[in-house]
Amino acid sequence: MLAKFFHRARPHGSKKDGYRAVPDEIKKQRRLYYIVIAIIALAFIATTVNTSFNPFIIFFNMENFIAFIVNDMIPPNFGRAVGLWDSLIQTISMAFLATFVGGIISFCLCFLASFQTSPSSVVVRLVRGLASLQRNVPTIIWLFIFRMTFGIGITIGFVALLFNTVGFLTRMFAEVVDEVGNESMEALDSTGSAYLPKLAQCVIPAAIPGFVSWLLFSVEINIRSAGIVGAMGGGGIGMLLMGHLNAFRYRTAFAFILVLAAVIIIIGVITDYLRERVLSK
Amino acid sequence: MTVRAKTAADESGGAAPMPLMVKNRHGKIRIHNPKYTRPFNVFLLLFTVLSLGLAYIIPYDFGRLLVRIVNIGDAIRPLLTIDFSEIDLILPFFYQTLSVAVLSTIYSALIGLFFAVFMARNITPNKFLPPILAAIFTFIRAIPSFVFVLLVLVSLGFGSAPAIIGVTISSTAFFARAFAHAFEEVDSGTLEALEATGANRIKIFFSAILPSALTMVIAWLTVNFETNFHGATILGVVGAGGIGHIIAMAFGSNRFGRAWVAVFAVVLFTYAFEISTNILKRKLKGLG
Numbered sequence: 001m002l003a004k005f006f007h008r009a010r011p012h013g014s015k016k017d018g019y020r021a022v023p024d025e026i027k028k029q030r031r032l033y034y035i036v037i038a039i040i041a042l043a044f045i046a047t048t049v050n051t052s053f054n055p056f057i058i059f060f061n062m063e064n065f066i067a068f069i070v071n072d073m074i075p076p077n078f079g080r081a082v083g084l085w086d087s088l089i090q091t092i093s094m095a096f097l098a099t100f101v102g103g104i105i106s107f108c109l110c111f112l113a114s115f116q117t118s119p120s121s122v123v124v125r126l127v128r129g130l131a132s133l134q135r136n137v138p139t140i141i142w143l144f145i146f147r148m149t150f151g152i153g154i155t156i157g158f159v160a161l162l163f164n165t166v167g168f169l170t171r172m173f174a175e176v177v178d179e180v181g182n183e184s185m186e187a188l189d190s191t192g193s194a195y196l197p198k199l200a201q202c203v204i205p206a207a208i209p210g211f212v213s214w215l216l217f218s219v220e221i222n223i224r225s226a227g228i229v230g231a232m233g234g235g236g237i238g239m240l241l242m243g244h245l246n247a248f249r250y251r252t253a254f255a256f257i258l259v260l261a262a263v264i265i266i267i268g269v270i271t272d273y274l275r276e277r278v279l280s281k
Numbered sequence: 282m283t284v285r286a287k288t289a290a291d292e293s294g295g296a297a298p299m300p301l302m303v304k305n306r307h308g309k310i311r312i313h314n315p316k317y318t319r320p321f322n323v324f325l326l327l328f329t330v331l332s333l334g335l336a337y338i339i340p341y342d343f344g345r346l347l348v349r350i351v352n353i354g355d356a357i358r359p360l361l362t363i364d365f366s367e368i369d370l371i372l373p374f375f376y377q378t379l380s381v382a383v384l385s386t387i388y389s390a391l392i393g394l395f396f397a398v399f400m401a402r403n404i405t406p407n408k409f410l411p412p413i414l415a416a417i418f419t420f421i422r423a424i425p426s427f428v429f430v431l432l433v434l435v436s437l438g439f440g441s442a443p444a445i446i447g448v449t450i451s452s453t454a455f456f457a458r459a460f461a462h463a464f465e466e467v468d469s470g471t472l473e474a475l476e477a478t479g480a481n482r483i484k485i486f487f488s489a490i491l492p493s494a495l496t497m498v499i500a501w502l503t504v505n506f507e508t509n510f511h512g513a514t515i516l517g518v519v520g521a522g523g524i525g526h527i528i529a530m531a532f533g534s535n536r537f538g539r540a541w542v543a544v545f546a547v548v549l550f551t552y553a554f555e556i557s558t559n560i561l562k563r564k565l566k567g568l569g
Binding site: 029032033036040043044046047048050051053054055057058061064065068069072073089090092093094096097099100132133136137138139140141144145147148149150151153154155158159205208209212215224227228231232238241242245250257260261262264265268274277278 | 318320321324325328329331332333335336338339340341342343345346349357360376377379380381383384387388419420423424425427428431432433435436437441442445446495499511514515518519525528529532537540544547548551552555561564565
């Protein structure tokens with residue numbers, strides 16, 4: 001069907017007439033799509049061979065799986081979910097504090113990472129490189145490194161979240177500053193304004209909506225990863241959930257899953273709503 | 282200074298434009314429009330109070346953290362080793378994680394594409410389907426993928442299959458929503474024109490909607506592949522094999538040299554992937 005799309009709209013006429021049926025640009029684009037599709041197909045074959053994964057295994061095991069859910073997971077057992085609400089607040093706090101502290105650090109770093117406001121392009125590359133490293137190393141690896149040096153608990157979960165948050169927010173804040181800085185910075189330059197007043201009076205007020213929008217986005221990401229980080233030893237609701245899953249107490253675990261999902265959904269809805277309000281301003 | 286006042290007035294709705302020069306109580310020109318800035322100030326204040334208030338009632342142990350940071354040299358010294366001797370053991374595990382990420386992305390993209398057709402409000406066959414599907418997928422998306430993997434593990438046993446299926450479930454939810462959004466952004470005029478020529482739904486989908494959403498689809502594929510790859514590295518830690526297993530084992534048994542090689546493999550791959558997708562995006566943008 002896709003091939004059909006690529007060959008549609010080819011007008012009648014032959015190359016002999018000097019009539020090019022398909023412009024070169026579209027040809028190039030098609031070739032690029034073909035290459036992408038070929039790479040995906042190759043990767044699919046290679047990885048299927050490697051794992052010998054058969055998707056139809058799901059249908060063979062469907063009964064098993066449904067029986068497991070109906071017999072062992074439903075209904076959720078809230079009575080035995082000790083520490084549910086305490087750990088929930090820990091997880092929420094972890095996410096908020098990581099976003100808050102990460103936001104402050106990124107707020108300071110983003111002016112160094114933006115081409116508009118940075119003192120030199122070397123600093124831009126340096127800060128962006130560091131941010132990229134913090135972003136691209138999975139949170140879980142940061143967690144392991146910190147666990148080796150600092151031990152287990154919510155403090156470590158917070159630090160691991162903080163690292164990824166700083167990497168993410170510095171990059172996004174810098175892009176916001178890049179967007180707002182250009183013309184008004186020039187106007188202030190012509191008045192002979194100094195560096196810090198320029199930031200305080202022109203860049204920051206114009207960038208605040210962008211900053212707030214990314215901050216909200218970061219809260220949503222962090223509340224999601226706080227659950228995962230917790231399960232790997234970062235404390236909070238994830239850690240208890242993991243414990244119950246490993247001990248085969250699925251009904252208790254289900255209670256934890258429901259509460260965690262509910263909180264993530266509620267925070268997602270609130271941040272989405274606020275983001276829309278901010279962006280429509 | 283007036284430049285700023287102008288923009289603020291323009292963006293505050295424009296119903297009652299602010300005069301260009303308003304003096305404040307110190308006799309200086311006012312450059313902020315309080316109507317415009319107040320919501321942000323209120324939000325930032327609330328956010329600060331909420332974060333610090335929650336932090337106050339939770340027993341964070343920053344004292345110990347500070348002590349450890351002071352002695353960070355002792356803690357880090359054993360970490361500073363690297364050991365490439367077991368790389369032939371590590372690479373198959375890395376390949377397994379990569380396979381989980383690739384296969385789950387491909388399968389979930391296909392399933393997500395299928396559901397997105399019913400979820401996009403402009404092409405759905407039944408107007409009750411989008412909200413129901415959206416609710417289901419929002420719920421699935423809110424559950425971390427390792428939970429699904431552990432649940433599938435119970436009925437399927439160990440191996441790559443539960444990892445692939447578990448990650449596929451949570452990433453299908455992501456794809457369905459993303460693709461549905463991409464489909465909804467297709468120009469409604471195009472659809473009407475095609476309907477007027479008597480094309481049926483399936484034809485419209487394959488000749489108008491999918492092609493115009495293709496760039497978005499590829500963008501979401503790359504984004505979600507990264508998420509799935511990170512998700513797949515985590516799975517090893519919970520006992521579903523892969524590179525995460527090596528990392529967890531090596532860190533757990535203090536063989537840090539080995540762990541670093543595995544970490545490097547993950548980071549190197551993530552970087553290489555990011556760079557190549559950036560090149561691809563630039564090329565597609567340049568041509569499109």
